């Protein structure tokens with residue numbers, strides 16, 4: 001446990017560890033094998049009072065920031081990465097709603113989230129702009145008391161399961177420029193939401209990622225988040241830091257699980273011909289040490305980024321941009337190393353280590369992708385505009 005955790009975070013971590021042990025870990029391999037959306041995990045997290053992690057205290061939530069998000073997603077992901085992704089996207093959606101919530105949005109969304117009665121998620125990606133999620137083509141038209149929303153969102157985590165979806169849109173007639181969009185809350189029960197065939201992922205198989213077609217969906221004007229013109233503020237102040245921290249925690253959890261799996265195998269496996277265990281072999285000791293060093297370096301970066309972000313340090317941005325890229329690379333590298341160190345036990349179809357490697361690979365394609373994040377980190381450090 002990090003000695004600098006607040007008493008509140010220590011208590012939240014103990015609560016989530018209990019949920020993981022009794023509810024999330026026991027069903028983790030079924031989630032992967034059956035591409036099962038982890039309803040059991042979301043229910044248990046809700047019953048433990050954890051869904052309002054990012055809801056302000058005034059609305060009944062825990063009022064936590066980036067550090068808590070990274071710590072909680074890491075813990076969940078160590079047992080079940082899909083559950084961490086689903087919980088993480090709920091937390092990111094919550095943070096976006098909370099950033100400039102009106103009294104109506106506080107009452108209808110944040111208080112329900114804090115009470116564990118409402119699941120939300122983020123729907124930004126579109127096939128037309130791919131990894132460049134900040135250039136949506138989904139359009140809104142003003143229509144009396146309503147906005148009419150038309151477009152198709154791709155890869156919506158918690159797709160078809162959430163009570164609301166936080167969407168990015170552009171006003172009809174505007175030419176969309178980078179970062180130029182509005183955020184809206186669309187209720188899961190709204191008429192005109194058409195869920196497309198489920199996406200059958202290589203990894204993160206339980207996240208219920210689906211495409212969502214919005215065909216003239218009417219959304220009350222009260223569901224607009226912030227003011228028109230707030231878009232860039234939302235992208236860089238809320239969406240990016242919360243998303244990057246949720247994902248950095250998720251991939252850190254996979255990296256820790258890979259290290260643990262390798263350590264267990266190195267201790268347990270011994271040869272009959274020599275009586276030697278794998279852990280007595282120098283090459284493997286060295287490789288295991290390299291895994292541990294990479295993990296601890298990544299965790300230090302993630303926690304440093306989270307703390308700087310929570311304090312509002314003016315130089316937090318490059319740390320925050322770098323941490324998901326680094327956590328993704330560390331997770332892939334450690335899962336790959338664990339696959340080697342664990343030998344034939346790991347290199348069988350659907351082994352636990354194989355699942356780690358498949359889940360870790362999602363990091364490089366989930367936007368902002370590793371390449372985009374390194375590009376932005378470099379630009380930020382060199383005093384250039386990110387986009």
Ligand SMILES: Cc1cc2nc3c(=O)[nH]c(=O)nc-3n(C[C@H](O)[C@H](O)[C@H](O)COP(=O)(O)OP(=O)(O)OC[C@H]3O[C@@H](n4cnc5c(N)ncnc54)[C@H](O)[C@@H]3O)c2cc1C
Nearest residue numbers: 122123124125130131155156157204362365366367369371
């Ligand atoms: C498991 C999973 C869950 C997801 N959940 C969500 C979600 O909840 N909500 C949501 O909105 N989206 C979600 N996404 C979508 C994700 O964030 C990306 O938008 C999507 O994966 C991009 O896929 P694509 O094939 O269109 O990528 P493409 O845009 O085709 O990119 C392909 C590759 O090219 C690279 N590339 C493109 N342009 C550049 C450039 N200028 N410089 C360097 N490299 C570049 C990208 O980095 C990427 O590696 C999810 C994706 C996955 C895999």
